[in-house]
Amino acid sequence: MAVDVFAPVLANTRLSPDYNVLALAAPQIAALARPGQFVMLKTSSGLDPLLRRPFSVFEHLRDADGALQGISILNKRVGVGTAQLYEARPGDRISVLGPLGRPFVPVHPPAAAWMVAGGVGLAPFATLAESLADRATPMTLFYGGRSASDLYYESFFARLGAELVLTTEDGTRGESGRVTQPLERALSTCPAGQPLAIYACGPTPMMRAVAALGERYEREVFVSLEPTMGCGMGGCYSCVVRVRSGTGSHFVRSCLDGPVFDATTVVWDALQAGH
Amino acid sequence: MAVDVFAPVLANTRLSPDYNVLALAAPQIAALARPGQFVMLKTSSGLDPLLRRPFSVFEHLRDADGALQGISILNKRVGVGTAQLYEARPGDRISVLGPLGRPFVPVHPPAAAWMVAGGVGLAPFATLAESLADRATPMTLFYGGRSASDLYYESFFARLGAELVLTTEDGTRGESGRVTQPLERALSTCPAGQPLAIYACGPTPMMRAVAALGERYEREVFVSLEPTMGCGMGGCYSCVVRVRSGTGSHFVRSCLDGPVFDATTVVWDALQAGH
Amino acid sequence: MADLAVRIGSLRLTNPILAASGCFGYGVEYADSLDLATLGGVVVKGLFLREREGHPPPRIVETPAGMLNAIGLQGIGVHRFVAEKLPELRRLGATVFVNICGSTLDEYCEVARVLSDAAGVAALELNISCPNIKEGGIQFGCSLTGTYEVVSAVRKVTSLPIIPKLTPNVTDVASFARAAEDAGADAVSLVNTFLAMAIDVETRMPKLSNVMGGLSGPAIRPIAVRMVWECRQAVKLPILGMGGICSVSDALEFIIAGATAVQVGTANFVKPFIWSELIDGLGSYLDRHGYPSVTDLIGQLQLPAREHA
């Protein structure tokens, strides 16, 4: 059940020239949202742009007494809508539709959970980490960015007991290179007897690489894909992802059957270019 | 010569739920603008709305040392663009094109100047009053509004030495009724020997009534008309007003040949409905 | 409170606000957010006889005040629709319009037959105007004889109200409304999308995998309103008007121009809860302006004394 909340902006915290965290007073959605679900935001009140934009629910916001206040989103400025969210000011109102999509399924101990995030792909993992923590599931966050200034919220995950493995392409923080390097090392050394679920979100090439590692090491991988979405409700059939079905394959709507997919079912070659 | 200045908003002073004064850092335009001229404002950075909106230059803004800082506009919220200007915040940037149009021609003593303003029609008279004051031309402001809360800036005009005659339709301030009532009384008692120029801006019916009084009492009336304008530069031919020419009449562009017109030349029946 | 009911041929709608085809899935997707019975009708996604895969992504791209789509009529086919979706739609009390497609006259007729035999279909909207697929519909929709043939062929095989959906990509849309009327249609729907394209100038590739797509949304509204008005003057048939409706006043423009009912497509993507706003707003407009029934407003455009058109 999705609701549409015309939510006041509680705060806009700029993390960098292109990243910000936007706090939205939508407690109804916070109450319903599960890890990995997303919302569709109307970034402007007018017609420019016309369509909503999809964003993962980042944090559940609570007041001093722990009552749900709303949600936040981790926004990366890439175009007109995300630029509007970057410029949003407290008091502005933004229409928030959600929660939408299939959530992550958090594993329980003794299984371990590995989260693999690239850039803004960190967004769906804050809520996942919380529910993993509730289950006392041992967790690791493999988190890669271009450089040190692109890595955020490590302490948030550390507080929840996540082990952090950081990489930057320019080596300014953590290991130098791609996040899949330490992931592969970890996989190669992880005892076969240790049950494990891998959750990945980030640039498509990264998720594809993680999926490949999952197959090689015979580990379950769940990816959160980011196709362009027109409606988020199953109405437009714009968001399709090709998935294997029996012998063949067919298009499914990622706003309903995703955005989280079992990586082995995704036909990667058929994914929308650029994402 | 018109310039286009991407001007920071210096201040937005709300006078009422639908009137505000917007201060814009466009010194280049302030330096060029003459009484009764207008600017075309792009009220949003995007495409909604697409076209600019015309506004009279209200005040010349000066800093402590008297250096020109920019202009202000007196804005009345009637639709999407004026609503955006009502919501504008200091630091926002608004594209200001101008100055445009034919200015008022201020008369010199011994001639007296009577300004007749209805509602937001006050806007072009602040700068006119200043240049009349420079010429020590005796001036009267006939200023009408719906009610007391719709009358602004009286002290501004008083400081410049203008005699104020106020009317409100609900009688909450000044004389009860239309501004044309005191105007007609003044005309009927004004000695024929006293040279006089009447300047009017406001709702079309009001300007038309003033024009009629001007004819009856054989006084020059200059009106500042407000047709819809697409470009303000003479490019689109949208802003036409029908004026008498010799025996016949024809359409002229009010952005070039106006917005100020000798009232006797205007074919009032041909004016765009509603304005 | 004014009467919002309208008639499309033999069919009575409780109100004239419908969800447009392809913008509301099969309707069931919205069932737990909305009460589908409150809509005047639900026009489901275009259906062929068989399942269709549709075009690869990207299938949509946003444009100024609009969007292009080239979904390619991905669909489950009429048989699975009847088996899997229709019963649910009936249970939900939806007034179901089915948008049908075909590559041949026979396919249109076969799809129409299947749906006529099934319980719970209120009307058939003949999609002869989808710009996004070579083989389907549009070759009928861009020719007067083709339009006449499809409508009269389907007329023979069904007693359901049939509503050809006209393409705006023609010189004289009114002539197509006339052809539909002559062939025995119960109403006409217009407009479908405008054939259009967008190019990524960095890659110099089309932004849609299908190269071209259909333009919808507020951008096209003034053209759509004009076409509805032209058709209103050309035919007696009820018109289902659409194209960029996002608000009550947008819907009113179509009704005043001559539409008996309106459909909302793209705006549903932005405001999935727009329906009550439109239905209530229409009622209060009618009350405010003293119209006992919405039917009194249809085609009430007042032409200025001095007319130039």
Add this chain to the structure above:
Amino acid sequence: MADLAVRIGSLRLTNPILAASGCFGYGVEYADSLDLATLGGVVVKGLFLREREGHPPPRIVETPAGMLNAIGLQGIGVHRFVAEKLPELRRLGATVFVNICGSTLDEYCEVARVLSDAAGVAALELNISCPNIKEGGIQFGCSLTGTYEVVSAVRKVTSLPIIPKLTPNVTDVASFARAAEDAGADAVSLVNTFLAMAIDVETRMPKLSNVMGGLSGPAIRPIAVRMVWECRQAVKLPILGMGGICSVSDALEFIIAGATAVQVGTANFVKPFIWSELIDGLGSYLDRHGYPSVTDLIGQLQLPAREHA
């Protein structure tokens, strides 16, 4: 710095950025704000043989990402233009395209003759596509034979490059480009505006005095780009593309789709100083992408391996 010069028949333009007809007055209005010589060309307002009064206001209304206009071709007539405006335009070094209109073939020819005898006219744009007046142009522009006749008639009376301006309000614009080519046109311009209307729902009156008007602006760009691409595949003639161009990337879409030059109309109302932005931006795009000349970019649309159109 890449070469921006392009050729329209015998005519060489220093760059492919032109001001569109009716959106730039007679050009002289902009003379003290801009150096008209820096534009690829200035297409002046549509001219008949005699003066025209045009339609009463309201003549324009804004619509989503666009505007409707029904100016009604108010104009000073070709003789006054030659006497009062042309000398000034020459003095300013503008490359003058004159947009000519007619109620009859003879009028088109007469206007063309007058302009051919005058000094300082670079080319004639034949307006056979104005949607706003009953008697002018459009009846030619909506018929293939009419288009052929106008072009060949004017061809006989002038040696100036002639550029029929096509209407988008047709089923198959490419066939009109072909007719123009067959009749001896030197290039084609497209698109003119889309016939459209807007209604004030409170008064139930049309928002334009003329009831209908022409839709222009960003809203129509995706349709215009598609039409340019269709014409590019149908004819060898240079194409002057337009419709909603507001930025360098918009202009590039048209060039990549096949336009040799582009015109900017509505955007000039919003950004009267847009010209240097467009000209400089085009140059830096070409440099960045390694094109020595803009002519190397014309029609360079890359179709995806898997094509569905």
